[in-house]
Amino acid sequence: xxxxxxxxxxxxxxxxxxxxxxxxxxxxxxxxxxxxxxxxxxxxxxxxxxxxxxxxxxxxxxxxxxxxxxxxxxxxxxxxxxxxxxxxxxxxxxx
Numbered sequence: 117x118x119x120x121x122x123x124x125x126x127x128x129x130x131x132x133x134x135x136x137x138x139x140x141x142x143x144x145x146x147x148x149x150x151x152x153x154x155x156x157x158x159x160x161x162x163x164x165x166x167x168x169x170x171x172x173x174x175x176x177x178x179x180x181x182x183x184x185x186x187x188x189x190x191x192x193x194x195x196x197x198x199x200x201x202x203x204x205x206x207x208x209x210x211x
Contacts (some may be wrong), residue, residue, distance in 0.1 A: 121175070123186075123203070130176050130183050137167045178210050179203065 119125070136152070143150045151167070158165030172181065179185040189202045 121204075121207070126176060126179075126186060126203070127183060129174065130181065130186070133172065133174065133176065133181060137170075175207070178207055 138151075140149045140151045142148075152170055153165045153167050156165060156167075156170035158169040159171060161169040174181070176186070186203050188206075189200050192199060192201045192205075
């Protein structure tokens with residue numbers, strides 16, 4: 117993988133997404149503070165979406181936008197070889 121898909125970059129992206137999801141802004145015309153869930157596309161819960169319902173297209177979605185899942189490893193045996201698989205293997209499998 118190139119430097120764009122490194123553990124550090126993915127963790128920074130997760131952090132940025134979390135900060136953006138928590139961002140609010142004053143909407144003078146509406147007369148209220150708005151947040152991501154007020155304006156996002158939430159096809160599975162369109163009437164009362166929470167931030168978790170918002171459709172986010174990101175490489176981190178392969179890990180459910182969760183740093184703990186990004187850090188997970190597992191032991192895998194293929195034939196007579198046993199090794200440890202991590203986020204790179206998961207991403208290759210999904211893509």
